[in-house]
């Protein structure tokens with residue numbers, strides 16, 4: 356579409372708006388829609404040229420495959436060579452929801468969807484507007500997060516509007532995302548299920564269902580330099596100013612940040628921090644994102660908080676990193692990815 360046309364935000368609770376967006380998909384166009392994790396930028400997953408627009412609109416690297424969204428588990432049948440037994444076990448426990456499953460793909464999927472891989476990532480989202488859109492459209496929907504590559508994912512319709520205004524016709528507004536971080540990507544194409552990207556469904560959630568079946572959390576999940584999912588190798592989720600991830604007990608990381616904020620920049624202080632509610636410094640340049648042990652709140656608020664820094668005239672950001680347990684593992688992963696190499700471990 357022409358770059359000068361304003362993108363319209365539509366109320367996802369009105370069925371005629373779902374129909375309008377389904378029509379755009381039918382014509383080979385793109386629409387942004389809510390899911391419970393983050394907003395997605397959708398296209399017909401079976402239409403190579405529609406999918407290629409996703410890559411240009413986001414500025415996404417072509418070697419980074421997309422997640423295909425379905426409205427029922429049965430739709431996966433035509434997309435994968437065979438459905439492993441563990442698929443149904445996981446679907447029963449987590450679908451619809453924040454779990455993406457990677458399996459061997461069939462040839463009906465265009466190459467650009469999977470970036471040439473022989474596997475496909477599929478997910479049935481929980482958000483009613485996402486399900487209604489896919490159902491009304493009638494085919495699977497390929498959708499990455501609806502942000503330009505590298506930026507924090509959108510968790511509100513206005514985030515998408517500020518990122519993609521003029522580049523897509525419509526954004527379906529289904530409210531703020533309930534989970535706030537992307538889905539967990541789990542590879543079940545081999546003998547042993549393997550988490551490729553931590554997300555809204557936690558390692559222990561999956562472990563409790565698969566029992567003593569081994570999940571390869573591979574020490575490598577902690578090693579952010581080693582990509583498991585193609586998308587994990589890029590710097591991601593990043594505000595414009597450089598961010599330093601500060602790891603350690605919250606009282607220690609708060610002290611570290613305090614020492615650095617009050618001693619830098621003098622009067623025109625351009626150093627800011629992302630801190631837990633219960634450790635936030637009494638300083639004007641602090642944005643909070645939940646209590647130190649409330650990982651759910653941190654997940655919901657993280658990307659919105661990171662985006663707020665882009666509206667501030669600042670030089671650098673410090674961020675407290677939560678304990679790597681439960682959903683805290685995912686929140687920590689996103690902050691460390693945003694920080695790139697700039698990670699400090701505090702243990703004084």
Ligand code: TXA
Nearest residue numbers: 392395420421474475476499500537538584585586587
């Ligand atoms: O919650 C989510 O997953 C959101 C919503 C919109 O569903 N989507 C999302 O998509 O986060 P995206 O494109 O931002 O991230 C997809 C991730 C990337 O890390 C990509 O490399 C990985 O999934 N992925 C996709 N297909 C894959 C495959 N066949 N094998 C391994 N990883 C794959």
Ligand code: MG
Nearest residue numbers: 499500508537
């Ligand atoms: Mg993304």
